[in-house]
Each structure stands twice: as C-alpha cells, then as structure tokens.
Amino acid sequence: ITAPGLEHTLRTVHAALRREFGLPAPRIAVLGLNPHAGEDGHLGREELDLIIPLLQRLRADGMDLVGPLPADTAFLPAKLAGFDTVLAMYHDQGLPVLKYSGFEQAVNLTLGLPYPRVAVDHGTALDLAGRGIADPSSLQAATALCAQLARQRTLSA
Structure with missing residues (x-):
C-alpha cells in the first residue's frame, strides 16, 4: 500500500460516486489495512504512518472520509448506516461480506x-x-x- 495509490483510489471512488450515482457529497468508510485497524500501532503501523495522514489531508480537501475502521466490525448494519460505500484495502477484506450479503x-x-x-x-x-x-x-x-x-x-x- 502506498499513499499515492490509496489517494488515487479514494479520489476515483469519490468522483465516481458523484458522477455515476449523483451523490453530491459521498460519505466513504475506509477500512484499515491491519487487523483491528492496527490497534494504535500494535498490529501494524500503516494506519498511523500512511492511512490516517492521507485521510486527514483528503478531508481538508472536502472529502467525507471515515476511518480507518477495523474490518471485523465495519460491516455491521449499524456501522454501515450513513455510508455510501466502503473502501476495503484488499480483495478478501471486503468481498466475502459482499458475497454473503448479496x-x-x-x-x-x-x-x-x-x-x-x-x-x-x-x-x-x-x-x-x-x-x-x-x-x-x-x-x-x-x-x-x-x-x-x-x-x-x-x-x-
């Protein structure tokens, strides 16, 4: 995972939600890379060193981003309420939930x-x-x- 790659993906998703789905201000949940979103660095530092600073910068640009969220609880219905989409960091983090639910x-x-x-x-x-x-x-x-x-x-x- 790289900051430029993640930024490109988030900007692509944000623009597509606006253009393709007509959402003027999409709200995007962003999952962490590591289990439990890194547990404040105990299970990996990517959230602290890369994801959080990037999300803060993109929020300053006006994007409504929430996260990084732990993937093990992010898909609970109460947590999903209010989000237009969820960005998973890799294939097997998000796809099993999608396939199970639909x-x-x-x-x-x-x-x-x-x-x-x-x-x-x-x-x-x-x-x-x-x-x-x-x-x-x-x-x-x-x-x-x-x-x-x-x-x-x-x-x-």
Whole structure:
C-alpha cells in the first residue's frame, strides 16, 4: 500500500460516486489495512504512518472520509448506516461480506474508466456451464446497472 495509490483510489471512488450515482457529497468508510485497524500501532503501523495522514489531508480537501475502521466490525448494519460505500484495502477484506450479503445480486463495478464496466459477482462457474442450472441473477443485475450508468452518463453529458 502506498499513499499515492490509496489517494488515487479514494479520489476515483469519490468522483465516481458523484458522477455515476449523483451523490453530491459521498460519505466513504475506509477500512484499515491491519487487523483491528492496527490497534494504535500494535498490529501494524500503516494506519498511523500512511492511512490516517492521507485521510486527514483528503478531508481538508472536502472529502467525507471515515476511518480507518477495523474490518471485523465495519460491516455491521449499524456501522454501515450513513455510508455510501466502503473502501476495503484488499480483495478478501471486503468481498466475502459482499458475497454473503448479496450473492447473485451483487455486481462487480470498475470505477474510473471512460465507460461503464460491470461484471457478475462470481467467477466463471465452468462447472455449471452448458448444464442449464446456472442462476442468471447476477448477470441480470450487472446488465441493469450498466444500463443505469450509461443513462446517467448521457444525462450528465
């Protein structure tokens, strides 16, 4: 993890929430990298040395960022209330929660591109291919979101 990489990601997410989803002031929860968000340096210093200073600087630029939050409790419904999105620091920190809460309904969305890019929330499911038993729900959700994003871009152009 680097400060420039994290800053680029946060600015990309912030801009996409404004542009693609029409949120004038998105509120973003930012997870810590280490367990328990580093426990004040006892479980890692990335939060103290990198994440917190960067979040403070971006807050001064007007971004509404909360964190770094411990990933083990950040996804509790009461904690999620009031956030527009959660930025996880790596794949297996956020994706298991998404798949548990919305498998077959979730959509993989790539932000920061000049066009909408969506995908299903699961892998290739080669074990199901050609057997007529795959659930198309995630594909339908991805298609609907892509159409919504394309309409939003047309309206804001």
